[in-house]
Amino acid sequence: MSPRPGxxxxxxxxxxxxxxxxxxxxxxxLASLAAELGVRSPSLYNHINGLPGLHAALTLxxxxxxxxxxxxxxxxxxxxxxxxxACLAYVEFARTHPGLYEAALQPIAPEQTEVIQAGDSVVxxxxxxxxxxxxxxxxxxxxxxxxxxxxxxxxxxxxxxxxAMNLNRDDSLAFMIDVFIQGMNLKAGxx
Amino acid sequence: MSPRPGxxxxxxxxxxxxxxxxxxxxxxxLASLAAELGVRSPSLYNHINGLPGLHAALTLxxxxxxxxxxxxxxxxxxxxxxxxxACLAYVEFARTHPGLYEAALQPIAPEQTEVIQAGDSVVxxxxxxxxxxxxxxxxxxxxxxxxxxxxxxxxxxxxxxxxAMNLNRDDSLAFMIDVFIQGMNLKAGxx
DNA sequence: TATATTAACTAATATTATTAGTTTGTGCAA
DNA sequence: TTGCACAAACTAATAATATTAGTTAATATA
Numbered sequence: 172m173s174p175r176p177g178x179x180x181x182x183x184x185x186x187x188x189x190x191x192x193x194x195x196x197x198x199x200x201l202a203s204l205a206a207e208l209g210v211r212s213p214s215l216y217n218h219i220n221g222l223p224g225l226h227a228a229l230t231l232x233x234x235x236x237x238x239x240x241x242x243x244x245x246x247x248x249x250x251x252x253x254x255x256x257a258c259l260a261y262v263e264f265a266r267t268h269p270g271l272y273e274a275a276l277q278p279i280a281p282e283q284t285e286v287i288q289a290g291d292s293v294v295x296x297x298x299x300x301x302x303x304x305x306x307x308x309x310x311x312x313x314x315x316x317x318x319x320x321x322x323x324x325x326x327x328x329x330x331x332x333x334x335a336m337n338l339n340r341d342d343s344l345a346f347m348i349d350v351f352i353q354g355m356n357l358k359a360g361x362x
Numbered sequence: 363m364s365p366r367p368g369x370x371x372x373x374x375x376x377x378x379x380x381x382x383x384x385x386x387x388x389x390x391x392l393a394s395l396a397a398e399l400g401v402r403s404p405s406l407y408n409h410i411n412g413l414p415g416l417h418a419a420l421t422l423x424x425x426x427x428x429x430x431x432x433x434x435x436x437x438x439x440x441x442x443x444x445x446x447x448a449c450l451a452y453v454e455f456a457r458t459h460p461g462l463y464e465a466a467l468q469p470i471a472p473e474q475t476e477v478i479q480a481g482d483s484v485v486x487x488x489x490x491x492x493x494x495x496x497x498x499x500x501x502x503x504x505x506x507x508x509x510x511x512x513x514x515x516x517x518x519x520x521x522x523x524x525x526a527m528n529l530n531r532d533d534s535l536a537f538m539i540d541v542f543i544q545g546m547n548l549k550a551g552x553x
Numbered sequence: 554t555a556t557a558t559t560a561a562c563t564a565a566t567a568t569t570a571t572t573a574g575t576t577t578g579t580g581c582a583a
Numbered sequence: 584t585t586g587c588a589c590a591a592a593c594t595a596a597t598a599a600t601a602t603t604a605g606t607t608a609a610t611a612t613a
Contacts, residue, residue, distance in 0.1 A: 177560070201601065213602075214561045222601065278522040290524060312529050313537035316516070319524070320538060321508070324515025331469040333481060333510070338503050346504035347511060354545030368591070393569060404571075405592045413570065 178208065183218045184228045191229065191270025196277075199225070199270070226274065227283055233268070233275025234289035240264040241296055251352055253300045258322055258348050265326035273330075276323065293319075304359045314355065321347055369399065374409045375419045382420065382461025387468075390416070390461070417465065418474055424459070424466025425480035431455040432487055442543055444491045449513055449539050456517035464521075467514065484510075495550045505546065512538055 186207050191199050201222055205212035219225045244260030245253040265272040279286045297315045306314060325344060334340055377398050382390050392413055396403035410416045435451030436444040456463040470477045488506045497505060516535060525531055 200599095202599075210560095211562065212600090213563085213604095216602080217560055276518070276522060276524070279524070281523075287526060290526070294527070309529060309533075310537070312527060313534045314541075316519070316525060316529075316531075316534040317512070317538040317541060319519055320515035321512035322515065323519055324511035324513065325507070327467070327518060328507070328510055328514055331467060332472075333467070333470070334507060335478060335481070336485070336503060338500060338507075342500075343504045343507045346501070347508040350505075350508060350545035350549060351541060352545075353548045354541035354543070357544045357548070358541060391569070392571090401591095402593065403569085404573095404594085407571080408591055 178210065178214075178218055180218045180228065183208070183215060183225070184232050187225060187229050188232060188268070188271045188274075191274055192268050193270070196229075196270045196273040199229070199274075201225070226277060227286065229271070229274035230277050230279065230283075231286050231289055233271040233273075234286065234293065236268065236271060237261070237264050237275055238289065238292050238296065241293065245296070245300060249300075250303045254318075254352060255348055257297065257300055258318065259344070261322040262326055262344060265330065269330055272326065276327075304355060306359070310358070314358075317351070321351065369401065369405075369409055371409045371419065374399070374406060374416070375423050378416060378420050379423060379459070379462045379465070382465055383459050384461070387420075387461045387464040390420070390465075392416070417468060418477065420462065420465035421468050421470065421474075422477050422480055424462040425477065425484065427459065427462060428452070428455050428466055429480065429483050429487065432484065436487070436491060440491075441494045445509075445543060445546075446539055448488065448491055449509065449542075450535070452513040453517055453535060456521065460521055463517065467518075495546060497550070501549070505549075508542070512542065 183204070187199050187204055190204060190207055194203075201212040201215055204225070205215055208215075215225070219228055240260050240263070241257050244256045244263075248256055279290070281287075294312075294315050297318055298311055301311050301314055304311075304314075325347065328334055329340060334343070374395070378390050378395055381395060381398055385394075392403040392406055395416070396406055399406075406416070410419055431451050431454065432448050435447045435454075439447055470481070472478075485503075485506050488509055489502055492502050492505055495502075495505075516538065519525055520531055525534070
């Protein structure tokens with residue numbers, strides 16, 4: 172054990188995630204985080220590399236949590252069912268952890284290899300789900316980008332209040348997934 | 363004419379848009395904007411209502427510019443062609459004006475009626491494009507949300523460096539639009 | 554028991570947004 | 584031409600932020 176084992180990086184990042192989900196990603200400042208932890212803000216520098224380092228750690232934590240949610244949702248399922256459940260789990264994660272999800276989608280720099288790896292894991296999971304469709308390598312990757320695009324876009328627009336009309340949002344989500352799956356069935360049949 | 367007609371709100375917002383596109387939306391601070399305009403930051407308060415007011419004005423400017431781009435892209439076109447061109451124009455706008463696009467998608471508060479109206483105009487344009495599909499009112503609105511979701515998701519992920527793999531991004535975009543249009547053709551045929 | 558390690562601290566600095574109050578340039582009317 | 588009203592831009596000051604430097608003190612271990 173370290174001397175005075177009060178905080179560690181995990182505790183700091185989890186508190187930051189709590190703060191982000193409660194008050195929004197932009198509200199995660201070193202000042203607010205230090206207050207949340209009952210500590211002075213310079214003390215945080217012992218655990219994270221300033222505000223940029225905190226953001227990077229949150230991004231990584233968010234991606235890994237997202238991946239776990241997706242894996243849990245598709246285990247034991249296959250084909251269209253797995254695809255549908257993965258999309259729903261993606262949105263579910265973004266809804267229950269809005270701040271952490273926002274952190275997960277922050278711009279990433281090329282030197283953040285851990286973050287890139289975590290993102291790749293999500294891509295690989297989706298690729299596995301797509302194997303029944305027997306797509307070419309490129310088409311499978313295009314499809315993964317497609318899934319990520321409409322799932323992220325939906326979450327992002329919903330979160331920022333752009334779906335203001337009086338129309339059930341879960342219905343919209345189901346509609347969108349339907350259109351995608353039907354389009355994919357045609358793509359698969361093309362070969 | 364006003365006395366000392368150096369700046370006005372339009373000039374301020376346009377400079378902010380320039381700054382956002384060059385250095386990113388987060389880099390638009392009153393300090394950087396004042397420096398860009400050769401003025402002291404308190405002077406900006408004569409034209410915009412602080413940083414929140416500046417952001418709101420940028421959001422509005424972004425949405426209106428986006429709408430113009432979409433209208434220009436679909437004029438004289440119809441059906442599938444119009445749909446495809448609208449999606450491409452959407453992405454094109456986000457690519458050429460990344461900071462302004464980011465501003466356009468900022469969370470909006472219920473009291474920002476002008477911003478909400480601008481967003482509604484985009485929705486209405488898309489609804490018009492969809493009329494040939496003869497959808498029910500609800501399905502048309504679901505479809506608009508779908509289009510906005512995958513277009514925005516694609517732009518957002520591309521922008522934040524999440525499409526890192528060595529795979530042509532325009533091909534992915536075309537693939538995505540194809541899947542959507544094929545799925546919609548089935549939806550339309552269902553009736 | 555003494556020491557090395559390191560967590561957390563205080564103090565200080567730079568940058569930011571913001572408010573209050575002042576100066577000053579411009580257009581218009583007497 | 585002169586003076587006034589208006590408003591744009593200013594300076595000064597305040598509060599909050601991130602960050603760095605250097606200090607204190609708690610703990611594990613030799």
